[in-house]
Amino acid sequence: MTAPSSLLRRRVFSTDHKVIGVQFLLFSAFFLVLGGLTALAIRWQLAWPWSRVPIVGKALYPATGGVMTPEGYTVLFTLHGTIMIFFVIIPLLVGAFGNFLIPLMIGARDMAFPRLNAASFWLMVPAGALIVASFFVASGGPASGWTAYPPLAPIASAAAGRGLGQTLWLVSVFLAGVASTLGALNYVATVVMLRARGLSWTRLPLTVWALFFSAIIQLVALPVLTAGAVLQLFDRFLGTGFYTPAHLVVNQFTPESAGHAVGGQPLLWQHLFWFYSHPAVYVMVLPAMGIVSDVLAVHGRKPVFGYRPMVFSMGTIVVLGMFVWGHHMFVSGLDPAAGTAFMLSTILIALPSSVKVFNWLATLWGSRPRYDAAFLNAVGFVAMFVIGGLSGIWLASTPVDVPLHDTALVVGHFHFVVFGGSVFAAFAALHHWFPKMTGRRLDERLGKLHFAGTFVLTACVFLMMHQLGMAGQPRRVADPYVYAGLAHLKPLNVFISKSAFLLAAWQGFLVVNVVKTLLAKPEGERNPWDANTLEWETASPPPHANFEAELVVARGPYEYGVPDGPRDHRRQVGPG
Amino acid sequence: MRLVTVLLILLLGAAAVWSFAAARAHGWWFPENVSVFGARIDALFDLNLWITGGVFVLVFALLAWTVARGALPGRARPVHGDLRLELVWTLVPAAIFVGLAVAQLDEWRELKYAGARPHVAVTARVVASQFDWHFVYPGPDRRFDTLDDLETTYELVVPAGEPVVLQLVSRDVIHSFFVPGLRLKQDVVPGMRPEVWFEVRGPADLELVCAELCGWGHYKMAGRVRVVPRAAFDAHLAALERAFRSNGKDER
Known part of the structure; x- marks a missing residue:
């Protein structure tokens, strides 16, 4: 395998998994900025509703002199959710780190299907372009929430923004779904077929296990959402009525009079949507769990405690995770007997997660941490994930969920999982594998500063959302103070918004760190962390086809704290 | 650190x-x-x-x-x-x-569960549409969808001290009937007619919130639920009926 000679083939239309991984990294970084800006605009409106949006207000809302419109607010949270899930967290953890790490960590020269892999990235580009374009549609951006519930979403007359904007949204989600399915197929084939000699399943690093499990979720569940999106497109353009019940009068429009079929079920979409979109949470958090396990072991200089329980608990999450989607539908009109079943399965899925938390604690117990930025972010993940997991139990409890459903408490809950969890794990991964990607270590002082501020501000932004929800502030409401009973929550919302602006600004330390490090001279160290796994057995950055020679694996990935010998660790390769 | x-x-x-x-x-x-x-x-x-x-x-x-x-000091114990x-x-x-x-x-x-529904007639039908709450009482004949149905908007009045059953109907998209003071929330899905039930002992004046995104005006889809003693409830219905008889006929 020799590297292609043309620059275009090497850097842009490459089939090298490392290049594709870095492309996914840049892709998700771009959308992280966009998604973050939508979050700030949302927070502006919630703290100071109907006041002129600073800086971008005039350009975005010219008709009102820079004041956000109610439909503009709806577009913002629709795009925020869609972008953060489909274009940031999944491409970041699965696309970027999955692509970069899987072949390296299993000692393979590339993915099983390098062209399929490239196709997976190049389908995300039009998907991303469409979602950006949808924001600028003159008739309004997509405004049905990232959940796109019918009849609101498919029926174009339901309001402004359900026209071209919503169509672009649907096509974008469809393309992203196809892209992820192709990627997942590739990951599963690669892990099954291309492990180095001696790398048995029980010697696989937990990061690879986690990415493998995420890929299985995507393979099994994602086609359901993709097909569901196609049905919504049919309802819009082919006159079908999969999701349209009879006798609707939407904004003086009746689907029957326009020749549309009716007799469908709005709840059908909710089932199809959540059948993937709940497991998608595990797609976002399983890789984080794997990454954190590896980072804690390497930077804590101690084996991962309970390797097999760690693998089994992730496997349990995959299987049980397919049977919990109904907890999004407790108050939807779902049969209450099904609600009972979904309550039991959802409360039970807290069990594998808590087993993992206890195993992380046991890994930390008596470890010899370096307290570097990678380690700190991994500890931050554990702390944040515990909070998000525990408030999840309240929402799994059907009677308690009734007053809390669709309130700000739910927003706080899942941001602790996805921001506190997945994003902190991504920071840990960035610090840990940046030297492998670029041959340079990130600056530790800047890294620690970035961690400490991000940790405090994340708590400031998301913790008190629990209280907002208890007090009754609903989600997706452009002006909560319309309700007199919520007026007293304004100071809390102002505090949260100010914290959110600071949190965003604080990410400047990470940007400065990355830029500064990239401008520095490469150290080119192969194994700066004294780690055991296979990705450290090659140059930094690794050459095309990854390894100079074929690797033969002799042991598991977590031989740290070795009592005898000059080194405290035994690499997976070699005599010891 | x-x-x-x-x-x-x-x-x-x-x-x-x-x-x-x-x-x-x-x-x-x-x-x-x-x-x-x-x-x-x-x-x-x-x-x-x-x-x-x-x-x-x-x-x-x-x-x-x-x-x-x-x-x-030293190395960690290699416990697996x-x-x-x-x-x-x-x-x-x-x-x-x-x-x-x-x-x-x-x-x-x-x-x-349907088996837990109180054995009383539906007190009122809640009709949600972008971006208003409407309420329909069955009128003197105690049946819905008849000429004597009594309609009102924004404020739902229900009796205290007895079970209340509401039937939830949507004309257009999904809304959600959320009364924080009752700890009650139920999505109002077009094509379905879910029922909710509750009982309040004394008078109360409660906020009604739409808790499911229903379009640009979702944020202002507010209403009220007023719980009054039985006598006041009957008087309220009678007043609605009088108003209906005096000016409602032409509209029908």
């Missing part, structure tokens, strides 16, 4: 505990509950909060402690696991979780 990290963990733990401990005093708790059944939901929330709160304090204390004692510990922290949480789930089954059944 070790001490800073310990401090950060303790800070987050303390902030989380404080945010719930201080919530009532700051008005960040649930609004006052007036529903007979809602009190049982509140009790279940307290149960959830105490159990998860206990787990939270335990885990954060362990996390802070393990991070704090890290700087020991312990079956007994795994069994303990699998089975004990499993028992707690299953127990917690089972403890809530009764309330869920009484809240939603």
